[in-house]
Amino acid sequence: MLDISDLHVEVDGTETLHGINLHIGQGETHILMGPNGSGKSTLLKAIMGFGDYTITSGSIVFKGTDITRMPIHERARLGIGMMFQHPPAISGLKLGKLLTATSHLGNDAIEALAQTVNMEHFLTRDINVGFSGGEIKRSEVLQLKVQQPDFLMLDEPESGVDLENMSLMGKEIANLLEKDVHIVNRRKSGLIITHTGYILDYLEADQGHVLIDGRIRCHGNPREILRVVKEKGYGECLRCKQM
Amino acid sequence: MSALQTDVGDIERLPEKDRERLALTGLEVEMQNRCGSFFQIDQKVIQTTCGAEGIEMIPIKVALEKYDWVKDYSWNAVSPDKDKYTRYIAKQENPQGLVVIAHEGAKVEMPLQACLFLRDEPVQHVHNIFIAQEGAEINIISGCASSWQKEHGAHIGVTEIYVGKGAKVTSTMIHNWNPGISVFPRSAIVVEEDGTFLSNYVCMQPVRRVNMYPTARLIGKNAVARFSSIVVATPGSTLDLGSRAILGAEHTSAELVTRAITTGGTIISRGHILGEKDETRGHIECKGLILKDGIIHAIPEIEGTLTGTELSHEAAVGKIARNEIEYLMARGLSEEEATATIIRGFLDVKISGLPAVLQAQIDAAIDKAESGF
Numbered sequence: 001m002l003d004i005s006d007l008h009v010e011v012d013g014t015e016t017l018h019g020i021n022l023h024i025g026q027g028e029t030h031i032l033m034g035p036n037g038s039g040k041s042t043l044l045k046a047i048m049g050f051g052d053y054t055i056t057s058g059s060i061v062f063k064g065t066d067i068t069r070m071p072i073h074e075r076a077r078l079g080i081g082m083m084f085q086h087p088p089a090i091s092g093l094k095l096g097k098l099l100t101a102t103s104h105l106g107n108d109a110i111e112a113l114a115q116t117v118n119m120e121h122f123l124t125r126d127i128n129v130g131f132s133g134g135e136i137k138r139s140e141v142l143q144l145k146v147q148q149p150d151f152l153m154l155d156e157p158e159s160g161v162d163l164e165n166m167s168l169m170g171k172e173i174a175n176l177l178e179k180d181v182h183i184v185n186r187r188k189s190g191l192i193i194t195h196t197g198y199i200l201d202y203l204e205a206d207q208g209h210v211l212i213d214g215r216i217r218c219h220g221n222p223r224e225i226l227r228v229v230k231e232k233g234y235g236e237c238l239r240c241k242q243m
Numbered sequence: 244m245s246a247l248q249t250d251v252g253d254i255e256r257l258p259e260k261d262r263e264r265l266a267l268t269g270l271e272v273e274m275q276n277r278c279g280s281f282f283q284i285d286q287k288v289i290q291t292t293c294g295a296e297g298i299e300m301i302p303i304k305v306a307l308e309k310y311d312w313v314k315d316y317s318w319n320a321v322s323p324d325k326d327k328y329t330r331y332i333a334k335q336e337n338p339q340g341l342v343v344i345a346h347e348g349a350k351v352e353m354p355l356q357a358c359l360f361l362r363d364e365p366v367q368h369v370h371n372i373f374i375a376q377e378g379a380e381i382n383i384i385s386g387c388a389s390s391w392q393k394e395h396g397a398h399i400g401v402t403e404i405y406v407g408k409g410a411k412v413t414s415t416m417i418h419n420w421n422p423g424i425s426v427f428p429r430s431a432i433v434v435e436e437d438g439t440f441l442s443n444y445v446c447m448q449p450v451r452r453v454n455m456y457p458t459a460r461l462i463g464k465n466a467v468a469r470f471s472s473i474v475v476a477t478p479g480s481t482l483d484l485g486s487r488a489i490l491g492a493e494h495t496s497a498e499l500v501t502r503a504i505t506t507g508g509t510i511i512s513r514g515h516i517l518g519e520k521d522e523t524r525g526h527i528e529c530k531g532l533i534l535k536d537g538i539i540h541a542i543p544e545i546e547g548t549l550t551g552t553e554l555s556h557e558a559a560v561g562k563i564a565r566n567e568i569e570y571l572m573a574r575g576l577s578e579e580e581a582t583a584t585i586i587r588g589f590l591d592v593k594i595s596g597l598p599a600v601l602q603a604q605i606d607a608a609i610d611k612a613e614s615g616f
Contacts, residue, residue, distance in 0.1 A: 051565060073575055073576055076573055076574060077575050081573075084573075094591075098574070098584070101571075101576060
């Protein structure tokens with residue numbers, strides 16, 4: 001599904017990712033962990049193709065197509081979707097209008113999807129303007145349910161979400177990743193940034209990666225990585241690599 | 244039904260291009276969603292008809308002859324000595340224009356249309372008077388346009404609007420001129436106790452110059468005025484616009500809202516609210532988008548003279564934020580589609596209490612302009 005080779009990314013003229021290699025197969029979900037400022041969000045945004053994230057060398061191949069230089073919207077149309085941690089508030093643009101503009105769904109279908117995440121009363125609201133943390137997340141999930149990407153990137157889906165919303169979000173994200181479909185037939189893949197690992201209460205992940213200072217330090221069983229980080233902190237990951 | 248003059252044939256004989264331009268300013272020849280119509284080409288009144296009970300639409304000369312008291316409303320809100328444009332109109336021996344009288348308690352949601360069309364003459368001048376008597380409610384859609392082949396000319400208009408006790412007037416004005424036309428509307432509004440005045444102004448097509456600064460005087464308790472403007476300045480256009488509200492009675496309030504876009508032209512967005520009585524509130528909001536190098540100059544003024552007034556303003560001028568465009572691109576919109584979607588939202592000033600047909604007309608003007616962004 002996704003193949004990243006020796007990826008170097010600059011932000012504001014400073015290299016922040018130093019040779020990332022990552023392979024995510026069809027139907028797989030990977031977890032990305034790492035301390036604040038280690039480059040996790042940068043990696044997601046570089047995969048999405050945002051302008052401030054300059055790829056200086058290396059490549060990103062998605063579904064067999066080299067997308068390293070592809071504009072954002074073409075990546076989206078090819079099947080890459082992203083849940084933003086801090087999406088912009090856009091004055092005047094109604095959530096419902098955006099969903100209509102980005103899909104072929106009719107108003108009834110959009111309304112029905114909105115109801116599944118308790119967002120039906122937000123369709124006529126300016127997108128993200130005055131939304132609470134939980135409302136922003138539900139709005140993001142709704143947009144992704146409309147978009148139906150094959151590869152889903154989630155930037156800290158747990159942050160700012162209360163327990164009740166977390167349960168709803170966890171189930172919806174599991175559905176987006178086709179966790180109810182048998183592994184053999186599952187088509188959807190995902191890459192999830194998490195600090196707490198709460199998302200693992202709702203879905204199984206196939207692999208975990210620890211990113212420190214712009215380098216992936218280790219791969220492994222996601223629950224095991226989470227346990228080590230919880231018990232010993234990221235310092236252990238640093239030491240582990242040096243040994 | 245008072246049909247003083249009706250010759251729809253004259254409108255239908257206009258070339259297709261002109262009829263399209265007029266349709267975009269709100270003119271409906273078939274009148275399906277209109278309850279009255281006034282149509283003036285240059286200095287000739289082609290049509291006045293009104294089918295709404297309690298409401299009259301008549302040429303100003305007829306109105307002055309028919310009702311002795313109409314003269315008390317003429318040159319009352321606007322002084323004939325205000326400037327050279329008002330003096331020009333005041334000295335006309337053969338004044339043209341429209342008088343709307345909404346008699347006491349007459350309420351009509353369906354709009355009255357007033358169309359002023361500049362075609363052959365160098366200057367079109369009009370003097371309009373809208374009178375909503377106690378408890379009356381009317382919606383007026385004024386479309387001002389020039390013929391597609393008209394290269395140069397000027398439109399000078401005085402409009403005096405009187406909103407009586409508990410009355411409500413919604414005035415929506417859509418301009419559709421040509422790059423060589425200059426426009427000088429001179430309007431003033433007087434709002435009495437419990438009266439409401441809503442003004443919507445849309446100008447999104449090229450024009451040489453528009454210069455106007457309507458003033459609403461709120462003279463009765465609880466009177467409300469709200470001006471909303473949606474304007475686009477294309478290269479070569481200078482839009483010097485503003486609106487003023489004088490909170491001259493207790494519990495009055497005013498709001499002046501502007502959305503301005505330049506694609507190379509100049510917009511001066513003025514606003515002035517004067518709070519001079521207790522329990523008054525006023526707010527000015529001007530948001531400007533510079534899509535291509537041009538000028539947006541916002542000059543919001545708030546002036547209070549006593550402790551009991553609360554006035555505020557906010558103004559912002561800039562370009563579309565890159566992260567907003569990229570957010571929509573991440574959902575699959577191309578850069579052009581994302582930009583147009585954001586602009587569309589920026590211009591979407593939903594005006595509470597605006598009838599759907601008027602909103603539809605504003606939306607149509609935005610749709611038409613959008614293709615040029």
